[in-house]
Amino acid sequence: MIEQITALYDKNLSCPHCQAAFSSKRVRSGSLSMLKRDSDFCTYFKEQALNPILYTVNVCPSCGFAFTDLFDERLAPGQKKLVSELISAKWTPKELGGIRSLPAAVAAYKLAIYAAELTDQVHSVKAGLYLRLAWLYRFTANAAEERRFLQIAVHEYEQSYIHSDYTRGEKEMSEVRILYLIGDLMRRIEQYDKAIQYFSHALEFRNRTIETGILQMAQDQWAQAREEYKEKKKQPQVAMIS
Numbered sequence: 001m002i003e004q005i006t007a008l009y010d011k012n013l014s015c016p017h018c019q020a021a022f023s024s025k026r027v028r029s030g031s032l033s034m035l036k037r038d039s040d041f042c043t044y045f046k047e048q049a050l051n052p053i054l055y056t057v058n059v060c061p062s063c064g065f066a067f068t069d070l071f072d073e074r075l076a077p078g079q080k081k082l083v084s085e086l087i088s089a090k091w092t093p094k095e096l097g098g099i100r101s102l103p104a105a106v107a108a109y110k111l112a113i114y115a116a117e118l119t120d121q122v123h124s125v126k127a128g129l130y131l132r133l134a135w136l137y138r139f140t141a142n143a144a145e146e147r148r149f150l151q152i153a154v155h156e157y158e159q160s161y162i163h164s165d166y167t168r169g170e171k172e173m174s175e176v177r178i179l180y181l182i183g184d185l186m187r188r189i190e191q192y193d194k195a196i197q198y199f200s201h202a203l204e205f206r207n208r209t210i211e212t213g214i215l216q217m218a219q220d221q222w223a224q225a226r227e228e229y230k231e232k233k234k235q236p237q238v239a240m241i242s
């Protein structure tokens, strides 16, 4: 508990929907020790209960509008009306800005995803929410729910790539990085042909990018996807015998 008290601080926020002032916990940068990072950038810390992704979503206690720092700062009048009718009218005021368990973080992400869909946030913002929700399920070894949200995340990242809105989401997202990430998510949902296409696309940046770490990962995961594809083809098809 002492670790949580020193690593967390309260960030003051203003709700983009009802303008209420409230605070939400954030993790102080540099206070955690990283253990490992998966090929899709899911990061594990020695203090997993303080993984910053648990604290990415802000939930307004007054109106129930949930958002991240990447959401548009203003809502259009039509969007405000939708939020009022479909979220706030059904909301019982409650405080979700304190210390969060995994289930509480899952609940916060689901609220933010609903709010992002209603208010038409850019694909990259929605993709990031779906991907992190999948990671929360990975942390609890819930493979079915992880896969369900990875599938939606990869669809949103593809849309983000097509519409070139990925530069409006996470700061460090570049063209080669999003191509690599789509490839890796496709591999994880066993869409191997698409995975290989996206990795090959990323590798075309060989002489054009300084992100050599990503190129190496694309090379490795491309090889892995080809192996997994071969293995999958070898497996005998299970006949349905009734």
Ligand SMILES: [Zn+2]
Pocket: 015, 016, 017, 018, 019, 020, 060, 061, 062, 063, 064, 065
């Ligand atoms: Zn609000």
